[in-house]
Amino acid sequence: MKKGAIYGIIAAFIVIAMMIFLPVFVNKNAEPVITDEISDTARDTGTNAVTVNREIGTDEPETETEGDTTVFVTETKEPDVTTEEETESATTDAETATAPDTTSAVTTKAPDTTEAPETTKAPETTKAPVTTKIPETTAPETTAAVTTKPRDTTGPVETKLDPDKKYVAFTFDDGPDATRSKAITDKMLEYNGKCTFFVIGNLIHGDREKGMQYAYDHGMEIAIHCWTHEHYYTKEPEYYHDEVYKTADKIKESIGVWPTLMRPPGGNITESQYKSSEFPVIIWSIDTNDWRHKRLKTDSAADIKEKVNTIVNNALYDSKGNFNVKNGDIILMHEIYENSYDAFCIIIEELHKRGFEFVTVSELLQNPATGYKYYSATYKK
Numbered sequence: 001m002k003k004g005a006i007y008g009i010i011a012a013f014i015v016i017a018m019m020i021f022l023p024v025f026v027n028k029n030a031e032p033v034i035t036d037e038i039s040d041t042a043r044d045t046g047t048n049a050v051t052v053n054r055e056i057g058t059d060e061p062e063t064e065t066e067g068d069t070t071v072f073v074t075e076t077k078e079p080d081v082t083t084e085e086e087t088e089s090a091t092t093d094a095e096t097a098t099a100p101d102t103t104s105a106v107t108t109k110a111p112d113t114t115e116a117p118e119t120t121k122a123p124e125t126t127k128a129p130v131t132t133k134i135p136e137t138t139a140p141e142t143t144a145a146v147t148t149k150p151r152d153t154t155g156p157v158e159t160k161l162d163p164d165k166k167y168v169a170f171t172f173d174d175g176p177d178a179t180r181s182k183a184i185t186d187k188m189l190e191y192n193g194k195c196t197f198f199v200i201g202n203l204i205h206g207d208r209e210k211g212m213q214y215a216y217d218h219g220m221e222i223a224i225h226c227w228t229h230e231h232y233y234t235k236e237p238e239y240y241h242d243e244v245y246k247t248a249d250k251i252k253e254s255i256g257v258w259p260t261l262m263r264p265p266g267g268n269i270t271e272s273q274y275k276s277s278e279f280p281v282i283i284w285s286i287d288t289n290d291w292r293h294k295r296l297k298t299d300s301a302a303d304i305k306e307k308v309n310t311i312v313n314n315a316l317y318d319s320k321g322n323f324n325v326k327n328g329d330i331i332l333m334h335e336i337y338e339n340s341y342d343a344f345c346i347i348i349e350e351l352h353k354r355g356f357e358f359v360t361v362s363e364l365l366q367n368p369a370t371g372y373k374y375y376s377a378t379y380k381k
Helices: 002-029 040-045 084-096 099-108 134-147 180-190 206-217 237-255 271-275 301-316 338-353 361-365
Strands: 062-066 069-073 166-175 196-200 221-226 330-334 356-358
Touching: 166 180, 166 206, 166 338, 166 361, 180 206, 180 338, 196 206, 196 237, 206 221, 206 237, 221 237, 221 361, 301 338, 330 338, 338 356
Parallel strands: 166 196, 166 330, 166 356, 196 221
Antiparallel strands: 062 069
16 A cells, blocks of 8 residues: 555656646747737737837838737838928828828828929029020111111112102202201201212311211212312312312212212312313202301391391292292202201201102212213203
């Protein structure tokens, strides 16, 4: 009995020992079990899910399955680069939203961070029309020269006269003048007219020359008077030659064209001189005698008015008071006198009312031939 009892006790100890140590041995060789803290909700529901606190602004967690246990894997991303204003907006939304709402906000804010209209406004900064307007600012400068008369011709452009119209040619001697060359030209242009200036060579300089150039550039004709205004019809041939050709050279130098007409001082020239002249000799059919009625410093207003009226009457009427201007007349005046200019303004207005038009001598005579003296379009010798 004693031996049997001992064996029984030993067996019982062995069984107890096996019951105690066998589970420990088995647990050491088994795979580890995730022992993350179970949330109260999981414990109550009996699920094996592990709750994870996600960072605001991350995507939905990916999941991995291990047997019956589901593990949530968190993944943190760098935020996209946005503007300062957009960052403030995203932060405010994140502070007031839950995790699911945050992911939704992030995905829907993409259009705000890629605002194409603001980044595609480059065409406004590269306004091609503004940069291409340079030719337009330079075009008027390059084409302005076309409006002035070319200076490689033989004179102003001549027009064909209408046989049904009446024409006269105003001529002005003893210039050029610094102010009245331009004033006469401007008055002519008011009536769509032209005239001829017979100039003195040694006066072509400074403001006088500019006045002459202005007249030429606006369609007036420039012709030879003389170099010194001395009467050369009694002089030696060499003197006559110098008076004429020095003036012609100076005109050519100034306006770029060789003159085509000449008028001797006082209209005085010998037969041999005008018959051998390279230039047609232009006299006149109406003499206003304006130089006899020039203004004096001592003249009163009444004196000036009387002198101006005398010049006008000399131009328009004969000694009996009859209107005296005819188609084809050449009218003689002088540009250097103030009374002459005032009278001219009255004369041209009256002739305009009577249907006359105003042309240069060359236009009036229609290419005059050399070797003649011309008094009008209908009389020469």
